Amino acid sequence: MEIYATLIAITESGLRLSVPLIFACLAGLWSERSGVVDIGLEGKMLAAAFAAAAAASATNSAVIGLAAGIIASVGFALIHGFAAISQRGNQIVSGVAINMLAAGLTALVGNAWYAQGGRTPPLEGDARFQPLTWPGAEIIDQIPVIGPLYAHILSGHSALAYCALIATILSGFVLARTRFGLRLRAVGENPAAVDTAGVSVTKLRYAAVIIAGVLCGFGGAYLSLGQAAGFLTNMTAGKGFIALAALIFAKWRAWPAFWTCLLFGLLDAVAIRLQGVVVPGIGQIPVQAIQALPYLMTVVLLAGFIGKAIPPKASGLPYVKER
Amino acid sequence: MAGQAPAISLSSIDKRFGEVRANKDVNLTVARGSVHGIVGENGAGKSTLMSILYGFYEADRGEIRINGNLVRIRSPKEAIANGIGMVHQHFMLVEPLSVIENVMLGAEGGAMLAKGEAKMRAALAKLSADYGLAIDPDAIVGELPVGLQQRVEILKALVRGAEILILDEPTAVLTPDEAEQLFALLHALAGQGKTIVLITHKLHEIMAVTDHVSVMRRGEMVATLETAATSPAELADRMVGRHVLLDVSKGPAHPGAVRLTVENLVIRDAHGSLKVKNINFSLRAGEILGLAGVAGNGQSELLEALAGIIQPTLGRILLDGDDLALTAPTPADRRTHGVLHIPEDRQRMGLVSAFSAAESMILGFQSEVAFGSGPMLSTEAVRAHTETQMEAYDIRPRDPSLKTSKFSGGNQQKIVLAREIEHHPKVLLVGQPTRGVDVGAIEFIHKRLIALRDAGVAILLVSVELDEIMSLSDRIIVMCGGVITGERTPETTNDRDLGLLMAGVTERAA
Numbered sequence: 001m002e003i004y005a006t007l008i009a010i011t012e013s014g015l016r017l018s019v020p021l022i023f024a025c026l027a028g029l030w031s032e033r034s035g036v037v038d039i040g041l042e043g044k045m046l047a048a049a050f051a052a053a054a055a056a057s058a059t060n061s062a063v064i065g066l067a068a069g070i071i072a073s074v075g076f077a078l079i080h081g082f083a084a085i086s087q088r089g090n091q092i093v094s095g096v097a098i099n100m101l102a103a104g105l106t107a108l109v110g111n112a113w114y115a116q117g118g119r120t121p122p123l124e125g126d127a128r129f130q131p132l133t134w135p136g137a138e139i140i141d142q143i144p145v146i147g148p149l150y151a152h153i154l155s156g157h158s159a160l161a162y163c164a165l166i167a168t169i170l171s172g173f174v175l176a177r178t179r180f181g182l183r184l185r186a187v188g189e190n191p192a193a194v195d196t197a198g199v200s201v202t203k204l205r206y207a208a209v210i211i212a213g214v215l216c217g218f219g220g221a222y223l224s225l226g227q228a229a230g231f232l233t234n235m236t237a238g239k240g241f242i243a244l245a246a247l248i249f250a251k252w253r254a255w256p257a258f259w260t261c262l263l264f265g266l267l268d269a270v271a272i273r274l275q276g277v278v279v280p281g282i283g284q285i286p287v288q289a290i291q292a293l294p295y296l297m298t299v300v301l302l303a304g305f306i307g308k309a310i311p312p313k314a315s316g317l318p319y320v321k322e323r
Numbered sequence: 324m325a326g327q328a329p330a331i332s333l334s335s336i337d338k339r340f341g342e343v344r345a346n347k348d349v350n351l352t353v354a355r356g357s358v359h360g361i362v363g364e365n366g367a368g369k370s371t372l373m374s375i376l377y378g379f380y381e382a383d384r385g386e387i388r389i390n391g392n393l394v395r396i397r398s399p400k401e402a403i404a405n406g407i408g409m410v411h412q413h414f415m416l417v418e419p420l421s422v423i424e425n426v427m428l429g430a431e432g433g434a435m436l437a438k439g440e441a442k443m444r445a446a447l448a449k450l451s452a453d454y455g456l457a458i459d460p461d462a463i464v465g466e467l468p469v470g471l472q473q474r475v476e477i478l479k480a481l482v483r484g485a486e487i488l489i490l491d492e493p494t495a496v497l498t499p500d501e502a503e504q505l506f507a508l509l510h511a512l513a514g515q516g517k518t519i520v521l522i523t524h525k526l527h528e529i530m531a532v533t534d535h536v537s538v539m540r541r542g543e544m545v546a547t548l549e550t551a552a553t554s555p556a557e558l559a560d561r562m563v564g565r566h567v568l569l570d571v572s573k574g575p576a577h578p579g580a581v582r583l584t585v586e587n588l589v590i591r592d593a594h595g596s597l598k599v600k601n602i603n604f605s606l607r608a609g610e611i612l613g614l615a616g617v618a619g620n621g622q623s624e625l626l627e628a629l630a631g632i633i634q635p636t637l638g639r640i641l642l643d644g645d646d647l648a649l650t651a652p653t654p655a656d657r658r659t660h661g662v663l664h665i666p667e668d669r670q671r672m673g674l675v676s677a678f679s680a681a682e683s684m685i686l687g688f689q690s691e692v693a694f695g696s697g698p699m700l701s702t703e704a705v706r707a708h709t710e711t712q713m714e715a716y717d718i719r720p721r722d723p724s725l726k727t728s729k730f731s732g733g734n735q736q737k738i739v740l741a742r743e744i745e746h747h748p749k750v751l752l753v754g755q756p757t758r759g760v761d762v763g764a765i766e767f768i769h770k771r772l773i774a775l776r777d778a779g780v781a782i783l784l785v786s787v788e789l790d791e792i793m794s795l796s797d798r799i800i801v802m803c804g805g806v807i808t809g810e811r812t813p814e815t816t817n818d819r820d821l822g823l824l825m826a827g828v829t830e831r832a833a
């Protein structure tokens with residue numbers, strides 16, 4: 001039973017760790033399916049995390065914090081959109097610029113406003129998204145085997161975690177079943193086809209970039225208002241990049257993206273759990289080796305197990321009318 | 324039908340791109356229910372004119388009337404609303420999507436796809452029945468053969484209620500059989516009162532399918548003729564503005580010793596799929612061997628293997644009896660052994676478009692003593708060499724320092740031609756020598772190739788243009804699906820026979 005309890009604990013922690021990945025991965029999915037490569041997921045999440053924490057600490061409202069996070073992230077997304085879509089600039093350069101800008105600005109402004117080494121003041125109560133406990137969770141928890149599943153896996157996450165699930169359902173549905181989704185899938189593959197069909201390539205791509213901004217806003221707010229209690233310098237710690245790897249792994253599809261991010265979250269949880277553990281015959285595994293696990297997995301899986309991952313054909317290419 | 328307004332009436336259309344006037348005071352009238360051809364050399368302004376009609380560009384000046392009504396067409400959307408549909412030379416299809424999704428794109432009929440999809444399926448079924456345009460609506464477009472992809476493009480236009488259908492070089496990618504099917508369809512559509520505008524540079528197509536033909540030259544509309552009252556020769560002369568010899572005059576070949584022998588050649592591409600499946604042929608000095616086939620049937624891979632760019636999986640290539648894999652494995656070695664190559668895609672393999680003409684002129688031969696000493700290039704020597712070549716091959720403008728990309732297709736091709744021919748080939752591998760080249764330059768290139776043959780060079784000519792194959796070759800082999808489906812001589816074959824071989828039909832071949 002102790003092993004089972006451990007498994008439940010790891011899964012629970014894995015779920016929590018995967019939430020920001022899911023948001024970022026879906027953000028990347030929207031952006032890249034429209035033909036705009038977005039390596040600025042990291043920066044957008046970081047900006048959102050800071051803005052959310054700052055607004056929540058000022059207003060003592062998590063919802064206002066979330067709104068601020070979304071606004072900040074969409075702001076950065078629009079900068080990327082302007083550079084990549086309107087100015088037809090290099091999308092990688094623009095994404096890198098956003099990452100650097102976000103990392104620098106959040107640390108600088110955080111220090112200037114709060115003078116706590118880049119942190120925002122700790123948040124509590126209504127300024128955070130508290131875990132939602134489902135009805136009867138404590139009682140059901142007593143039931144062997146399935147009880148903990150309900151109490152710890154289904155119940156007990158912050159509202160934003162459930163939003164990640166909803167975002168996946170919505171993304172999958174909108175892409176597959178709606179007019180907007182069809183046009184968006186088309187524009188990432190052959191923008192000229194969309195243009196000749198009388199649909200604006202620019203508008204579609206801006207819409208996608210803004211959706212990516214909103215999703216990164218949720219991801220960032222989750223980090224500072226759900227997972228942690230306030231903003232820490234560079235608290236995204238590469239999650240935006242892991243999300244990009246997950247996106248390739250998932251071949252740019254919504255549900256596979258969801259499952260991939262869950263897998264990466266679980267690996268992360270396992271890595272945390274294994275720190276300091278002595279494995280028989282090997283000894284203590286270095287922390288760094290464990291932390292590298294998700295990345296190693298990514299490389300190994302990408303190299304051999306998922307077949308060829310073909311990105312949207314027009315992704316990364318600015319659209320210029322020919323002739 | 325007297326007094327009925329024409330389907331399309333363009334008057335005094337002017338369009339300028341920077342310094343270039345792409346359309347100068349162009350007038351065009353197209354009668355409803357007719358098939359109207361537009362011919363002209365590359366850069367004559369045909370595509371610009373049609374892009375204006377389809378709303379890609381707005382004319383600087385001029386009027387567009389559709390069915391007699393003055394309209395402004397500022398976007399493809401407005402063109403579609405005016406009943407204009409266009410089938411582009413490079414299909415405007417989204418390959419990973421299904422046929423039905425491609426057809427629906429931009430005409431979904433509501434925010435949710437489900438409802439519009441049912442209607443669209445019904446509309447497709449009706450069109451299929453009316454015109455014999457059968458297609459599986461759930462097939463993935465990228466997996467369809469080119470002929471069917473084009474059908475999807477036509478269906479896209481018809482489903483949107485197009486009354487005027489513009490086709491830009493529609494037969495460039497089709498087999499002769501597929502092209503005939505397309506022409507039958509165009510006639511059927513015209514019979515139903517639809518108006519067809521056909522842009523092409525193939526004069527025999529104009530003669531076969533159109534009712535009227537308009538000729539453009541350097542942005543101007545120089546003539547509109549009744550097809551029945553004109554001839555390919557007259558059209559060619561009007562396109563170029565001087566007398567052009569369409570038929571290449573050549574004497575009989577005097578084939579000498581066997582130069583190049585290909586034995587049991589098998590080629591796999593980078594993805595491991597079989598592109599060339601065990602082919603054998605030989606090429607003699609002083610003959611032109613034409614290799615016909617629809618693009619993508621292994622000709623490109625064969626050419627690249629002969630030139631040493633890719634390695635064959637199995638089989639041998641012999642030059643004068645020596646195995647080239649041993650004596651000259653790389654493209655550079657082949658060049659020094661007298662196997663020279665005019666690649667199919669000059670932009671990608673033949674030239675560096677950002678280089679000056681002088682630099683492009685010595686590509687691959689830059690280490691020759693004549694062009695400098697040691698690691699240093701002598702700019703003067705290269706320049707002087709280029710000037711001589713430009714004179715000899717009539718490359719215009721005669722400016723060695725002009726960027727390669729600034730030359731027209733025909734002049735770029737002449738740069739490649741001059742460079743390779745000047746190095747005394749024993750064997751000349753020629754891929755699509757006149758693709759995207761204007762009529763005047765085609766004449767020049769063809770004459771050169773004949774002269775080389777008469778001088779004893781062994782020439783392998785790979786072309787998708789049957790006319791070119793028929794008029795230049797002394798012998799013809801046809802490839803389909805990586806195998807040689809037949810060998811002919813121009814005297815004993817015709818377009819139809821070759822077309823069957825290109826489609827892989829061998830049993831009926833005589």
